[in-house]
Amino acid sequence: MNIQEKIADIQTSTNTMLCIGLDTDIAKLPEGIERTVQGVVEFNRLIIEATKDVCCSYKINFAFYEQYGTSGFDAIEKTLSYIPQQHVTIGDAKRGDIGNTSAAYANAILNEMGFDSITVSPYMGADSVEPFLTSDNKLVFLLALTSNSGSKDFQYLEIDGKPLYQHVITTSQHWKRNSELGYVIGATHPQQLKTIRDLIPTSPLLIPGVGTQGGNPQEIKEANGNGVAFVNVSRAIIYASANKDFADIARTTAEMYCKQLSL
Amino acid sequence: MNIQEKIADIQTSTNTMLCIGLDTDIAKLPEGIERTVQGVVEFNRLIIEATKDVCCSYKINFAFYEQYGTSGFDAIEKTLSYIPQQHVTIGDAKRGDIGNTSAAYANAILNEMGFDSITVSPYMGADSVEPFLTSDNKLVFLLALTSNSGSKDFQYLEIDGKPLYQHVITTSQHWKRNSELGYVIGATHPQQLKTIRDLIPTSPLLIPGVGTQGGNPQEIKEANGNGVAFVNVSRAIIYASANKDFADIARTTAEMYCKQLSL
Numbered sequence: 396m397n398i399q400e401k402i403a404d405i406q407t408s409t410n411t412m413l414c415i416g417l418d419t420d421i422a423k424l425p426e427g428i429e430r431t432v433q434g435v436v437e438f439n440r441l442i443i444e445a446t447k448d449v450c451c452s453y454k455i456n457f458a459f460y461e462q463y464g465t466s467g468f469d470a471i472e473k474t475l476s477y478i479p480q481q482h483v484t485i486g487d488a489k490r491g492d493i494g495n496t497s498a499a500y501a502n503a504i505l506n507e508m509g510f511d512s513i514t515v516s517p518y519m520g521a522d523s524v525e526p527f528l529t530s531d532n533k534l535v536f537l538l539a540l541t542s543n544s545g546s547k548d549f550q551y552l553e554i555d556g557k558p559l560y561q562h563v564i565t566t567s568q569h570w571k572r573n574s575e576l577g578y579v580i581g582a583t584h585p586q587q588l589k590t591i592r593d594l595i596p597t598s599p600l601l602i603p604g605v606g607t608q609g610g611n612p613q614e615i616k617e618a619n620g621n622g623v624a625f626v627n628v629s630r631a632i633i634y635a636s637a638n639k640d641f642a643d644i645a646r647t648t649a650e651m652y653c654k655q656l657s658l
Numbered sequence: 659m660n661i662q663e664k665i666a667d668i669q670t671s672t673n674t675m676l677c678i679g680l681d682t683d684i685a686k687l688p689e690g691i692e693r694t695v696q697g698v699v700e701f702n703r704l705i706i707e708a709t710k711d712v713c714c715s716y717k718i719n720f721a722f723y724e725q726y727g728t729s730g731f732d733a734i735e736k737t738l739s740y741i742p743q744q745h746v747t748i749g750d751a752k753r754g755d756i757g758n759t760s761a762a763y764a765n766a767i768l769n770e771m772g773f774d775s776i777t778v779s780p781y782m783g784a785d786s787v788e789p790f791l792t793s794d795n796k797l798v799f800l801l802a803l804t805s806n807s808g809s810k811d812f813q814y815l816e817i818d819g820k821p822l823y824q825h826v827i828t829t830s831q832h833w834k835r836n837s838e839l840g841y842v843i844g845a846t847h848p849q850q851l852k853t854i855r856d857l858i859p860t861s862p863l864l865i866p867g868v869g870t871q872g873g874n875p876q877e878i879k880e881a882n883g884n885g886v887a888f889v890n891v892s893r894a895i896i897y898a899s900a901n902k903d904f905a906d907i908a909r910t911t912a913e914m915y916c917k918q919l920s921l
Contacts, residue, residue, distance in 0.1 A: 420758070458759035462766035464735070465728035472727070491779060492752055493806040495683065496721035503725035516754060518781045518801055520808020538781055543756040545783020548829055552817045559815065559822070566811055 397531045398483075398511060398575070402599065402623055405451045405481050411653040412616075414452035414485065416603070416629030417442065417474060418459050423634055425641035432466045438641075439474040442633055445642040449653040452625050453478050454485040454601075455510075472508060484510045485601065485625065489538065490527075491516035497526035505533050512536060514579055514601065517563045521570050528572035534599060535576055539563050540591070542581025542604030560587075564594055577601060582610025582626065588618040599623040605652070606631025612655035626656050660794045661746075661774060661838075665862065665886055668714045668744050674916040675879075677715035677748065679866070679892030680705065680737060681722050686897055688904035695729045701904075702737040705896055708905040712916040715888050716741050717748040717864075718773075735771060747773045748864065748888065752801065753790075754779035760789035768796050775799060777842055777864065780826045784833050791835035797862060798839055802826050802854070805844025805867030823850075827857055840864060845873025845889065851881040862886040868915070869894025875918035889919050 577599035840862035
């Protein structure tokens with residue numbers, strides 16, 4: 396089954412674009428969970444168990460795990476094993492390096508760990524991204540217009556009347572195997588999202604920034620139109636409660652976003 | 659001792675800008691070294707032992723190690739333990755993420771692992787880089803003009819008459835703690851290096867791309883002038899021989915680059 400079929404299946408059966416971000420921070424683990432890397436894994440397991448029928452995807456932000464070195468990698472692999480096969484898994488690793496370095500890393504994340512997709516930085520250009528485009532079972536989300544405040548530093552710079560993030564999109568659409576490319580577009584830029592959808596009506600988008608960062612689900616849905624999208628909510632769901640009821644409250648909160656982000 | 663003093667000390671005592679890149683690939687390990695992650699560590703140990711008095715720095719490209727998951731991280735830590743304290747260590751991780759994610763990761767690489775410096779991607783802007791600027795004992799090398807062919811895709815795009823990589827440099831020079839910022843400038847762009855040195859005469863530069871990628875040491879030295887620089891050679895030194903004499907041949911090759919890259 397290629398990745399487009401997998402996305403269609405899970406989004407149809409859950410009727411939502413909601414992706415839950417497992418940006419799990421030891422310091423924010425709720426009551427009743429041990430504040431260790433093992434605690435992170437147990438927390439992720441309980442969050443996945445409580446929310447799996449109200450989201451279509453889980454995103455794992457590598458930076459939260461890599462800080463623990465070897466045990467962090469182990470925690471990523473264990474977390475992946477709790478995510479149902481039907482769900483789309485996103486390795487939010489923001490990588491980008493050249494040649495065989497990228498190739499080896501792509502193989503590690505997409506094949507050995509088995510993520511369905513990965514996020515990659517565009518700054519180093521084609522030969523830093525193409526090694527990740529290896530299979531029609533996988534997707535690469537290229538950072539285009541990110542949700543953070545620093546996105547204004549370079550991504551909006553105008554070249555020939557168009558901002559850099561649009562050049563990233565249009566240039567990369569000419570790369571080999573571009574059908575396996577998607578883009579990261581922050582929910583904090585709904586007007587730009589509409590323009591982007593005119594450029595690439597069907598490319599899958601990963602849209603972070605709803606919830607704590609302030610992106611509005613209704614605005615996003617309208618701007619996105621009918622394109623395939625994963626709208627990521629992390630902290631607003633996983634840290635909805637710091638008490639023993641955290642899994643129940645995460646579930647209730649995820650249900651709300653699930654409905655707001657229906658197809 | 660702050661990082662500027664450390665750099666001055668080692669570059670004075672070795673009289674070279676040569677940095678050796680430990681881009682160690684299992685498939686390219688020489689005769690007599692086991693083709694395992696343990697073999698990678700043993701190879702690195704022998705290369706460091708053979709070359710430590712003819713270089714000022716070692717750069718570890720994370721992508722070569724991360725592909726092995728937990729054992730790769732272990733290999734980085736073991737390799738670091740063989741590098742003499744006086745040498746400047748560069749964690750070539752090409753990271754860039756926002757807020758507390760970056761902060762945690764910066765702490766892991768710069769403090770827990772103990773690298774002197776790290777490479778970071780600029781695409782996400784100030785709030786993705788500033789968390790790495792935490793101490794005057796450390797340096798952050800921002801990717802500006804990379805050595806690969808894909809550098810032409812976005813880094814040369816002109817904004818107000820100047821290429822993107824120059825905007826990356828001039829904008830980041832206004833960020834907090836900018837005295838801890840250096841830049842990655844590929845040796846494959848010697849003319850641009852000269853222009854960059856007019857903009858930032860004293861910022862430390864990491865200059866990869868000499869050796870297999872074709873950068874010319876003499877051209878680089880002339881274009882760089884008197885600025886602090888680490889000129890990285892990886893494959894041309896570490897894979898100089900595939901036979902049992904690999905450490906001796908790496909030493910002889912490093913000696914040649916050491917002299918070509920004298921201060």
